Amino acid sequence: MGAVTAGTRAVGLDIGGTKTHGVVLADDGSILAQVRKSTRPGADGVVDTAARVFAALGREVGGQGHLTGPVGVGVPGLVDVARGTLRHAVNLDVNGDDLPLRDLLAERLGVPVLLENDVNAATLAARALVDADDVVYLSVGTGLAAGLVLDGRLRRGEHGAAGEIGHLPVDPSGAVCGCGQVGCLETIASGRALAEAWPTPDGPPAADLFAAAAAGDVKAVAVRDRFCWGVANAVRALCLTIDPERIVLGGGVSEVGEPLHEQVVLQLRALGEGSAFLASLGLADRLSMVPLHYPVAAVGAALVAAG
Numbered sequence: 001m002g003a004v005t006a007g008t009r010a011v012g013l014d015i016g017g018t019k020t021h022g023v024v025l026a027d028d029g030s031i032l033a034q035v036r037k038s039t040r041p042g043a044d045g046v047v048d049t050a051a052r053v054f055a056a057l058g059r060e061v062g063g064q065g066h067l068t069g070p071v072g073v074g075v076p077g078l079v080d081v082a083r084g085t086l087r088h089a090v091n092l093d094v095n096g097d098d099l100p101l102r103d104l105l106a107e108r109l110g111v112p113v114l115l116e117n118d119v120n121a122a123t124l125a126a127r128a129l130v131d132a133d134d135v136v137y138l139s140v141g142t143g144l145a146a147g148l149v150l151d152g153r154l155r156r157g158e159h160g161a162a163g164e165i166g167h168l169p170v171d172p173s174g175a176v177c178g179c180g181q182v183g184c185l186e187t188i189a190s191g192r193a194l195a196e197a198w199p200t201p202d203g204p205p206a207a208d209l210f211a212a213a214a215a216g217d218v219k220a221v222a223v224r225d226r227f228c229w230g231v232a233n234a235v236r237a238l239c240l241t242i243d244p245e246r247i248v249l250g251g252g253v254s255e256v257g258e259p260l261h262e263q264v265v266l267q268l269r270a271l272g273e274g275s276a277f278l279a280s281l282g283l284a285d286r287l288s289m290v291p292l293h294y295p296v297a298a299v300g301a302a303l304v305a306a307g
């Protein structure tokens with residue numbers, strides 16, 4: 001571990017609805033330690049889970065006393081970064097009023113805490129992966145959302161809604177979305193939509209779907225193609241709005257890996273077939289994936305802490 005001193009280690013926690021993932025980063029960005037535990041729901045459960053993951057990280061690096069710096073925490077839902085509060089984190093069973101999660105965590109962990117939306121945190125890590133200043137991170141998880149780094153800075157938006165691409169309607173004859181609109185991208189290109197279109201008794205539907213489609217199952221091919229068309233549509237909308245250098249695909253569904261990348265590239269090329277303008281923008285060439293099993297949101301949370 002060389003020159004890494006106790007105070008310079010950056011700690012990041014990614015608190016998800018199912019799992020909480022913690023990492024300790026070295027100065028060079030490499031992962032010194034990582035821990036994953038099941039998340040207990042509710043405000044008390046979230047704080048308790050974070051404390052257990054933080055303690056386990058401390059043990060991994062030779063004692064909790066080694067982790068004295070700020071901890072970055074990524075959470076799903078609407079985060080007020082300045083006030084350190086969380087709202088509408090339905091996945092964590094935290095509803096309604098602003099929860100002062102930053103201060104609750106700081107008190108429990110005994111170190112300063114910085115709170116950030118999980119997709120925004122992951123975007124910082126995605127930016128570090130591709131080493132660019134204009135980067136879109138497209139998270140295809142249970143829902144569909146993008147994080148934006150523009151000119152090297154995170155763009156959160158006036159209402160924290162920058163990058164809410166999942167609620168862009170694209171199909172007037174599509175399904176009603178949870179947001180109340182019809183035919184949103186999230187009703188086509190999200191883990192939730194995929195689980196409805198391709199239900200599996202157990203195991204991730206995405207892996208099962210892509211395997212069945214690759215084996216030539218006609219229904220699987222149709223479901224896969226509509227899903228990837230939706231992802232490609234999100235990429236197109238983001239590129240036409242922001243024109244980023246790079247677009248990085250992540251989120252739970254991206255664990256399918258290269259087969260997903262290939263199919264989204266095919267859909268992007270198909271979108272460009274009738275349009276010399278769109279084809280000239282080279283959307284497919286800007287697209288890459290988060291490496292398999294890379295804890296992108298936890299690393300991003302650590303980057304939030306590292307400033």
Ligand SMILES: [Zn+2]
Pocket residue numbers: 166167168177178179180181184186
């Ligand atoms: Zn919607």
